[in-house]
Amino acid sequence: QWDANTLDNRQVMVHLFEWKWKDIAKECENWLGPNGFAGVQVSPPSENIRINGRPWYERYQPIGYGLNTRSGNEAEFKDMVNRCYKAGVRIYVDAVINHMAASNPDGNGAYDFWRVPYSSSDFNGPQNKCPTPSGIDYSNKYSIRNCDLVGLKDLDQGRNWVRDKIAEFLNNLIDMGVAGFRIDAAKHMWPGDLKAIYGRLKNLNTKFGFPSNARPFFFQEVIDQGGEPVTADEYLNTGRVTEFKYGLELARGFHRQNLLKWFKNFGEAWGFVPDYNSLVFIDNHDNQRGHGGAGSIITHQSPRLYKMANAFMLAYPYGFTRVMSSFSFSDPNSSPPQDSSGNIISPIFYSDNTCGNGWVCEHRWRQIKNMVDFRRVTVGQSLKNWWDNGSYQIAFGRGNKGFIAINNEDFQLSQTLQTGLPSGTYCNIILGDFKNGKCTGPTVYVNGSGYAKFNIAGSGNDDPVVAIHVNAKQ
Ligand code: ARE
Numbered sequence: 001q002w003d004a005n006t007l008d009n010r011q012v013m014v015h016l017f018e019w020k021w022k023d024i025a026k027e028c029e030n031w032l033g034p035n036g037f038a039g040v041q042v043s044p045p046s047e048n049i050r051i052n053g054r055p056w057y058e059r060y061q062p063i064g065y066g067l068n069t070r071s072g073n074e075a076e077f078k079d080m081v082n083r084c085y086k087a088g089v090r091i092y093v094d095a096v097i098n099h100m101a102a103s104n105p106d107g108n109g110a111y112d113f114w115r116v117p118y119s120s121s122d123f124n125g126p127q128n129k130c131p132t133p134s135g136i137d138y139s140n141k142y143s144i145r146n147c148d149l150v151g152l153k154d155l156d157q158g159r160n161w162v163r164d165k166i167a168e169f170l171n172n173l174i175d176m177g178v179a180g181f182r183i184d185a186a187k188h189m190w191p192g193d194l195k196a197i198y199g200r201l202k203n204l205n206t207k208f209g210f211p212s213n214a215r216p217f218f219f220q221e222v223i224d225q226g227g228e229p230v231t232a233d234e235y236l237n238t239g240r241v242t243e244f245k246y247g248l249e250l251a252r253g254f255h256r257q258n259l260l261k262w263f264k265n266f267g268e269a270w271g272f273v274p275d276y277n278s279l280v281f282i283d284n285h286d287n288q289r290g291h292g293g294a295g296s297i298i299t300h301q302s303p304r305l306y307k308m309a310n311a312f313m314l315a316y317p318y319g320f321t322r323v324m325s326s327f328s329f330s331d332p333n334s335s336p337p338q339d340s341s342g343n344i345i346s347p348i349f350y351s352d353n354t355c356g357n358g359w360v361c362e363h364r365w366r367q368i369k370n371m372v373d374f375r376r377v378t379v380g381q382s383l384k385n386w387w388d389n390g391s392y393q394i395a396f397g398r399g400n401k402g403f404i405a406i407n408n409e410d411f412q413l414s415q416t417l418q419t420g421l422p423s424g425t426y427c428n429i430i431l432g433d434f435k436n437g438k439c440t441g442p443t444v445y446v447n448g449s450g451y452a453k454f455n456i457a458g459s460g461n462d463d464p465v466v467a468i469h470v471n472a473k474q
Contacts, residue, residue, distance in 0.1 A: 001215040002240055002276050004320055005179040005204060007088040009379040010038030012314065012372045014323045014363040017285045018043050018056055018336035021072035021080040023346050028080075031353075033087030035369050036376045040084065041182055041322065044094045045069060045077055046169070047115070049101040054335040054342050056285070060184065061101035061152065064115025065169035070336075070344050081177040085208050090179035092217065097166045097197070098185035099152035111153065122162050124154045136188075141229045149188050157193035167200035170216075174201060177208040180217025186241070187222040191234045194220070198238055219279040219320070223292060226271075236277045243272050243319060246280040247287070250312065251297045253408075254305045260408055261388035264396075267318035280319035282309045288324065289332035300326055300360050304462055307367040308406060311430065311465045314371035315396070315404040317383055321375065323368060326360040367463060370429035370472075377469045378402040385420045389413070395454070397421070402469035403452075410459040416451050419468070423448045426468035434472035444468050 004013070014037055016024050024040055032040065044059045047066045051058040059069065067074040081091045100113050100123075107113060111120035120126040125133065130147035137143040148154045155162050170181065186194065198218065204210035218239030224232040225244055232241045249270060252258040268274055286292030288299040298305045313321055327336045337345040337358030347359040353369075355361035362368055381399030388394045393413045395405035397420040407413035425443045427434040432441020444466060446452045456464050 001217060003215075004038060004090070004092075004217045005210060005214055006038035006090055009376050010036055010088065011375040011379055012037055012321045012323055013039040013041055013090075013092060014325050015041040015281075015285065016043075016325050016363075018059070018327060018344065019071065019325075020344050020346060021076040025076075025080040025083040028084035028087040028089040031364065032084070032089045036373050037089055037363070039090035039092055039179060041092045041094060042080075043069075043071055044096045044184070045071065045173070046096060049103070049105055053333075054338060055333045056336055057291075057333065060096055062096050062099075063101050063104065063106075063113060065165070065172075066115060070338075070342070078176050082208075085177055091177070092180045092182060092219075093170075093173050093178050094184055095170060095181040096184045097155070097157075097169070098188045099149060099154050102148075102151040102153065104153075116165050118155070118162070118165070122156060122159060124148075124156045127156060129156065130154065138228050144228075144230050145188055145190050149185055154188070157189055157197065163193070163197050163200060166197050170197075171200075171202050174203075174216060175205060177205050178216075179204060179210070180219070183218055183220040183239075186220035186235060187224075187230050191238065194235070195238050225295075232273050232277075236273060240277050240279045240320060241273055242284070243278045243280050244287075245270070245272055246278070246313075246319065247282050247284075247297045247309075248295050250282065250309050251295075254298060254309050254312075255296065256392060256408065259390075260392045260394045260406070261390060263312070263316075263394065264383075264386050264388070266316060272318075275318050278319035279322060280313060281322040281324060282306065282313060283324050284322075285324070285326070288326060289329065291332065300324075300328075300362050303365075306362070307365065307430075307463060308408065308465055310362075310368050311371050311404065311467060312406060314368075314375045315378070315398065315402065315467065317378075317381070317398065323363050323372070325363045327358050328360055366433065367430050367465070370433065371467060373471070374402050374404075374429065374467055374469050377471045385418045387415070387417050389415075400470075402467070404465065404467040405454045405456060407456040407458050407461075407464040412458055413454060413456040413464075416453045418450050419446050419452050420450055421446045421452075421468065421470065422473075423450075425474040426452075427472040427474070428466045428468060429472050430463050430465045430467050437474060439472065439474065443474065 378398035427439030
């Protein structure tokens, strides 16, 4: 389904890429819950092969459906789901169900995944269902769906046994209280097979407090940038899909390759999937390092543009939004921060709320954290009072709840603009926090007719954005 089963009006999930379960549990309690985050996309919990150097991508090579990984064991997973739920934060599991590992370390032959168990008849390759055994041909549907993705053993989800085993795996997680799934490599599975598997899943666990009849949320990873026979449209009646065009187009706007004034109707009018079908993000764990569907996207490595792009995404009413939280890397294949025995190291936190030990924690940057709140405060409010200077300065409101102005020019933005907001003194949440009725940064005065004066320096300004909303008004 399309609904993310969030608490209240929470609207933003964060991908805590490669975090350990016990660190996520603490983060839910200390940061995500109190700051209005809706949920966490966690790295694949299914047991995986070990690759020398422990690259992050070994997590995408399952050998079974037991819950033992470098992120933690089953007890720690359960504890995380419980504690996050209590903090108002949902857990969404990255479900790797398209395939098993490329090589099988302890089986009797390449297809003997005895932990599930699967055997050669459960895979497309040995059944000769793959028309291009040497690799996927992206111009051929059968090849995309029935051949091994980068050598990963491709499961045949048309078989009852395979459907049952996948459903058992996902139902076990539903019992533990998860709220939904990222379906990894959905593009490489037949939509009808996915439908059959989803149909075998239970409603969400009411013992956790989910309403009865709540269905798991599905967001399906389909990289559709046009030009291939498999399209995102094929997956719309079973859930949301990852809209990869979104981050690419925004990057063009913020890199000044396409005027920001055109973003007035960003979304469906640009050929994206419908709003309620869309999961949007500036970057993800693949394209930030040149894997899967890369292109010229913006990442934490360009912090100024990254904060601007996230502010736009979180203010603009389209799609369900996901914020990325990375570890730093120079080698795209490197491990997450680990000790000499290969254990993942926990992040440490500093007094300014940022983190270290190799972690980036974009979700802790004030500019992003406060825009998560903006999205919640403005939920359901339509786009109003759009203004632009004809090129790279833009501003818009969300009904009478919030307003944002972005200066992506080198020169100053100086404008008196209609905000649509009630009169008062508002905190610029990009530069300050609103605490105990006071703003720790600069404020914006909205007069009795809704107008406010905006002055935003361009080049040389690390944060050329002003955002205000009614819950941060003095
Ligand atoms: C690794 C090695 C490979 C090796 C393989 C098997 O890198 O060289 O052959 O292991 O030994 C991740 C990594 C992969 C890694 C894999 C398994 O990114 O590099 O392979 O884990 O360890 C396509 C898919 C899309 C997929 C991307 C990466 O359509 O589903 O490729 N994304 C998801 C995850 C990834 C993950 C997997 C799937 C596998 O998000 O993190 O892979 O579980 C065009 C097409 C796209 C295509 C893209 C890249 O844009 O339109 O469909 O994406 O090219 O090929």
